[in-house]
Amino acid sequence: MRRIAVLWIGLAFASAVLGAAAAFETRTSRLQAIKTVGIISAIGEEMSLTQAGLTGFGKTGQSASISAWGLDEFIVHQATKLLSGRFRVQPVSYRRVAFAAVRDSPVTPVNLLRSDPFKELVRSDVSPQGLDAYIVITRAKSKLGNGRNVEGVGLAEYRTLLADYGLIHALYEVRVIDGKSFDVIEKRAAAPLDNTATMRIAGPSGAVDATFDGPASSERLRAAIADLITRSLPVTLGDMHLLGSQ
Template sequence: MRRSVILWIGLAIASVALSAAAAFETRATKLQAIKSVGIVSAIGEEMSLTRAGLTGLGNTAQSLSISAWGLDELIVQQATKLLSGRFRVQPVNYRRAAFAAVRDSAVTPVNLLRSDPFKELVRSDVAPQGLDAYIVITRARSKLGNGRNVEGVGLAQYRTLLADYGLIHALYEVRVIEGKSFDVIEKRAAAPLENTGTLRLAGPSGPIDETFEGPAASERLRAAIADLITRSLPVTLGDMHLIDGQ
């Protein structure tokens, strides 16, 4: 009986490994066939201000417009520069608000069995159609301590009885959507950078300090968020094998 169980487990592991290898080969084949891409970015129109913790602070969240910062334009510019060595990147038009309105991340495990909400948006809201693939960059989500979810661009504060922690964050995920079938070829959330502080998020973030106070705080904050994006984007695209040499 024990030998049968061990044999069954071994066969199951082998089957999973073969399935994973086949899926990787399929993704690699589809990526190799891509010549032209369009880039859609919808993460940077608003910034969240989140407070959470154990001190009766009140788990509240607010948001404010940062459309003047031009973060989505920066992302498209940076992604175009990174991807142009391998693909023909063509400008596309899209309704940014429609992509930003999708709040439930399809990258998270609970949503893996659901239809990806961005497939139909690419089909209906992006022009021109007919490119080999579309690179879609949207907000991602992470837990703040053991409390609230935070997503996209923002400031997060978490208080305990003994300490007060603050972070800036730029949480995003990238999808490669095939331009004919609109299947999702690959998707990945941007990973943390070198953040080694006590409070961590599952994506690009950094600590808040006194430099974010005073009359020039808004510009310094914009620059810090832009830095998180520009440092993490090549890593994310490299992890997805979208950049030559990665």
């Protein structure tokens, strides 16, 4: 009986490995077939302020408009430069507010079997239709140290009895959606960057001073967010095998 059990375990493991390899091969072949892409960015036009730590509990989260930053336009521009080496990138129009309104996706491993909320939006709200694929860049979520959620672009203040810490974050994830079937071919959240921040979250972030004069009016914060995106986007797209001759 023990030999039979070991045999069954071995067969199950081999089946799982073969299934994963087949899924990877299918994704790879579908990515290789893509020639034309459109880029959609909808991280949003608000910046959140999260207060945490000994003096931060119980405070209502705040937000401020950053529409003047043109962040989504900046992301489309950066992604276009990176992807143009491999694909023909064509401009697309879309209702950004519809994509930004979806608040579904935590930073989790890719799950291509789960119904994805952006599939129908690409089918119904993007023009022109018929490109080989659409690259969709939207907010992602992560947990702060005390268990609070942070999402998208924001500034987190963490206070202790001895010190205050500030953390700027730009959390996003990238989907590749098939332009014909609207299946999600690949999905990945941007990973953390190497930094010396005291607080760490599952996505691009960096340390800043805890004091500020308002996130919407601070050029320093805008530049910090742009830097996070500039440094993390090529890493994320590279990990998804979307750059160069991959």
